[in-house]
Amino acid sequence: xxxxxxxxxVWEGNLLQGSGVxxxxxxxxxxxxxxxxxxxxxxxxxxSPEELIAAAHSSCFSMALxxxxxxxxxxxxxxxxxADVTFQPGEGITGIHLTVEGTVPGLDNDAFVAAAEEAKKNxxxxxxxxxxxxxxxxxxx
Numbered sequence: 001x002x003x004x005x006x007x008x009x010v011w012e013g014n015l016l017q018g019s020g021v022x023x024x025x026x027x028x029x030x031x032x033x034x035x036x037x038x039x040x041x042x043x044x045x046x047x048s049p050e051e052l053i054a055a056a057h058s059s060c061f062s063m064a065l066x067x068x069x070x071x072x073x074x075x076x077x078x079x080x081x082x083a084d085v086t087f088q089p090g091e092g093i094t095g096i097h098l099t100v101e102g103t104v105p106g107l108d109n110d111a112f113v114a115a116a117e118e119a120k121k122n123x124x125x126x127x128x129x130x131x132x133x134x135x136x137x138x139x140x141x
Contacts, residue, residue, distance in 0.1 A: 040089045050085040057125045058083040061098055064123035068115050077103040095133045103141045113138045
């Protein structure tokens with residue numbers, strides 16, 4: 001069964017001086033303010049599309065890696081994933097870098113890196129962002 005998740009943004013004003021609020025409708029976890037300065041300069045307590053992509057990518061990748069490791073018979077105890085999404089004004093999103101550190105009993109580092117590469121390739125968010133250069137650093141804790 002397919003699922004659809006929804007968020008919406010209300011934006012007021014022009015790009016540079018305006019601002020908006022992103023509301024997470026499906027989860028009900030609340031609202032987050034967003035503005036051009038939070039996207040292209042300092043966050044100052046506001047989010048950005050790139051931070052939201054980073055959250056989506058790090059969580060999707062972690063789920064895909066956990067599933068791949070479990071299916072291979074070496075379920076992880078813990079995975080810690082960070083996604084850095086780089087935005088260049090005038091160019092857009094220029095890259096995403098994933099960093100993952102895992103605790104996986106019975107698995108060596110080479111096998112962990114291979115599983116992480118597979119998760120990077122196959123997680124649905126990576127596939128949705130296929131037009132963006134995605135790099136990865138993976139290691140066992």
